[in-house]
Amino acid sequence: xxxxxxxxxxxxxxxxxxxxxxxxxxxxxxxxxxxxxxxxxxxxxxxxxxxxxxxxxxxxxxxxxxxxxxxxxxxxxxxxxxxxxxxxxxxxxxxxxxxxxxxxxxxxxxxxxxx
Amino acid sequence: xxxxxxxxxxxxxxxxxxxxxxxxxxxxxxxxxxxxxxxxxxxxxxxxxxxxxxxxxxxxxxxxxxxxxxxxxxxxxxxxxxxxxxxxxxxxxxxxxxxxxxxxxxxxxxx
Numbered sequence: 001x002x003x004x005x006x007x008x009x010x011x012x013x014x015x016x017x018x019x020x021x022x023x024x025x026x027x028x029x030x031x032x033x034x035x036x037x038x039x040x041x042x043x044x045x046x047x048x049x050x051x052x053x054x055x056x057x058x059x060x061x062x063x064x065x066x067x068x069x070x071x072x073x074x075x076x077x078x079x080x081x082x083x084x085x086x087x088x089x090x091x092x093x094x095x096x097x098x099x100x101x102x103x104x105x106x107x108x109x110x111x112x113x114x115x
Numbered sequence: 116x117x118x119x120x121x122x123x124x125x126x127x128x129x130x131x132x133x134x135x136x137x138x139x140x141x142x143x144x145x146x147x148x149x150x151x152x153x154x155x156x157x158x159x160x161x162x163x164x165x166x167x168x169x170x171x172x173x174x175x176x177x178x179x180x181x182x183x184x185x186x187x188x189x190x191x192x193x194x195x196x197x198x199x200x201x202x203x204x205x206x207x208x209x210x211x212x213x214x215x216x217x218x219x220x221x222x223x224x225x226x
Contacts, residue, residue, distance in 0.1 A: 004158075033213055042202055042216030043159065056213065091158050095212065102212060104151075106158030 002026070004107035006092050012113045013082055021077040021110045025094030032075050033104065034067055035091040043091055049075060082114045119203045124221045127193045135188040135220055137203030142183050147206045149214065150177065150188050152199040159202065159216075162188065198224045 005024045013019050025032050031050055035043035045059040049069045057067070064082075069075040079086055089111050093104040120138040127133040139148070150162040163170055163177045165186070170177040176189040190197055202219040206212060 031212065035214075035216075040218075042200075042218055043214070045213040045215065048213050059213070093158070103161040103164075104159075104212070104214065106160065108156075109158050 004092055004094055004105050006090075006107040006110050008110060009108065010111045010113075012115065014115050015082060015084060017082050017114075019079050019082055019112065021079075021090050021112070023075045023077070023092030023094075023107060025073065025075070025092070026105055027073075029094035029096055029105070030072070031095045031097065031102070032069060033093045033095075034075070034077050035093065037089045037091060037109070039088075046077070079112075082112075084114050087112055087114045119205060119217055121201070121203055121217065121220045123218065124223070126223045126225065127190075127197075129195060129224055129226050130192050133190040133193045133197070133222065133224075135190075135201050135203075135222065136185065137187070138185045139203070139205055140184045142205055143207070145207060148177065148179060148183075148186050149204040149206055150175070151202045151204065151214070151216075152197075153202070153219070154196075154199045162201070164206075193222075193224045195224050195226060198222055 007022045033048050034046040037043040047067050048056040052072045064080045067077045089109040091109045093106045095102040095104045147164055147166050149164040151159040152162050153159045163175050165177045178187045200219040200221050202216050204214050
C-alpha cells in the first residue's frame with residue numbers, strides 16, 4: 001500500500017517568508033510525528049499528534065513553528081518568518097498506535113532551504 | 116531519555132556478516148531497544164526492536180546482552196543496499212513513542 005508522503009519534496013524560500021509543509025500519513029495510522037534533520041545529524045523530534053490533537057509539542061523550537069491535523073489524517077507544519085537556521089529536512093512519520101514499540105513509518109522528507 | 120553510544124562509522128565487505136554495536140548503560144527496565152536505518156536521501160526505516168530477548172526478522176537479528184546494557188544489530192550477509200546510517204534508540208515503554216535519535220553509525224559496504 002501507499003506509504004507516508006510529503007509535499008513538496010523541496011522548498012526554497014527567502015528569509016522572513018511563511019511556509020507550509022504537508023504530510024499524508026498511512027491510512028488508519030492514528031499517531032503522527034514531525035522531525036527535523038540538519039546536515040550530519042540524526043532526526044530531532046518536533047511534535048506528536050494522537051488523532052487531531054497535539055499530544056506533545058515540546059520539540060518545537062519556538063512559536064514561529066506550528067502544526068495542525070484537523071481531521072486526524074493529513075498534517076501541515078507551518079513556519080512563520082523563516083530564518084536561515086530553519087534550513088533542514090523535515091520528516092514526517094506515522095504509526096498505527098501510540099505506544100513506544102509501534103513501528104514508525106517515515107516519509108521521504110521535505111528539504112527546506114531558507115535563503 | 117536514556118542515551119546510546121555507537122561508533123561513528125564501520126566498514127564491511129559485501130556478503131559478509133556485520134555486527135553493529137550499541138552501548139546503553141543507563142537503560143531502564145521498561146526501555147525498548149529500537150534500530151532504524153537511513154539510506155542516503157531517504158527517511159529512516161524501521162529495522163528491528165526488542166526488550167529482553169534476542170529477536171530475528173527478515174532484515175536482521177538483534178542480540179541483547181543479559182544485563183541489557185548493550186546490544187548488537189546483526190546483518191547476516193551485507194549487500195550494497197545495506198549501506199546506510201544505523202540508529203540505536205531507547206524508547207521508554209510508557210512513552211508516546213517519539214524517537215530520540217543520536218548520530219548513529221554510518222555503515223559502508225565494499226563490493
